Amino acid sequence: MSDLLDVKNLKTAFISDDEVVQVVRGVSFGVNKGEIVGIVGESGCGKSVTSLSIMRLLHSTSGRIQDGEVLFHQENLLDLSEQKMRKIRGKSIAMIFQDPMTSLNPVLKIGKQLVQGIMLHLKLSKEEAKRYAIKTLESVGIPRAQNIMHEYPHQLSGGMNQRVMIAMAMSCNPELLIADEPTTALDVTIQAQILELMKKLRDEKNTTILFITHDLGVVSEICDRVIVMYAGVVVEEGKTQEIFNHPKHPYTKGLIKSMPKIGEKRKRLNAIPGQVPSPSGMPKGCKFAPRCPHAMDICHRQEPVLKMEPNYRKHRCWLFQDHKKEDSKKEGSEVDA
Ligand SMILES: Nc1ncnc2c1ncn2[C@@H]1O[C@H](COP(=O)(O)OP(=O)(O)OP(=O)(O)O)[C@@H](O)[C@H]1O
Ligand SMILES: [Mg+2]
Incomplete structure (x- = not known):
């Protein structure tokens, strides 16, 4: 059991x-205090829906949580009243969204949005909150922070709004920061600066960070642990070094192989042949089997469970579970352990 989430x-x-299309199909993972945990996986695997479910922010969509628990300090967030949940959002758990306009209010000046949250959550006076807001904007690399306070989101570039949102999320010293692709829209220098800032938050304030990204380079740089998702479930999990040095699931291996090499231009992960299955047309068995170079007969028939090794390493793959001997003999596949 993890001590935070x-x-x-x-x-x-x-x-x-x-x-009824299930896109998160039984996701389980834990996050400990002060950890930076990455969630990776190709587009559409359910990373954002998982984080929106944790925050209970699906009401503006047709999304419904059907089952499961989200224990935060051992309390199931899914059982809380909306009023209690609202207190937790922003103060204890803050989220940085993939699209900054999801959380910025277009009709309020940046300063007002920041100051409101700070006054509410940190119980500061208006003047103190203003000073604090400017300091936070500066800390995410925003030039002219004082002036930006008087501007509206539409007056700023996308990257600048992204940084304002990051500042807003960090401003109330949340215990848990869920960052969904926080740096994708930013240029490399600003991205490096934001990553440094997140590390600093963890080191100085023990902030726990759940970091969702396509970018395995970013994961290797800041995450202690990695969760790999595919088609709505966790397929592998482990310490970052372990995952990068000894990936077990063929999907994880494919992701790592498709990482751009140093000096190459950044691009989306695309080197794994085949397509992510659509949630309404999932194959039977392991959802990765149609793209997997090691697929055996059993893989097309039955979905493996998420198996835990003694060192907390987890994987969901028949190559490492019972049946493998019989089925690999029958199929003549290599077992790449
Ligand atoms: N509001 C919505 N209504 C219907 N389907 C949705 C909605 N939001 C997401 N989905 C579907 O849920 C699945 C998971 O989407 P999700 O956004 O969680 O993927 P993701 O892993 O975050 O991808 P990306 O890396 O592109 O951000 C996808 O099939 C997506 O089409
Ligand atoms: Mg997403």
């Missing part, structure tokens, strides 16, 4: 008139 068997679906 424990997500247990989380299932989330999008519901329309004629379909």
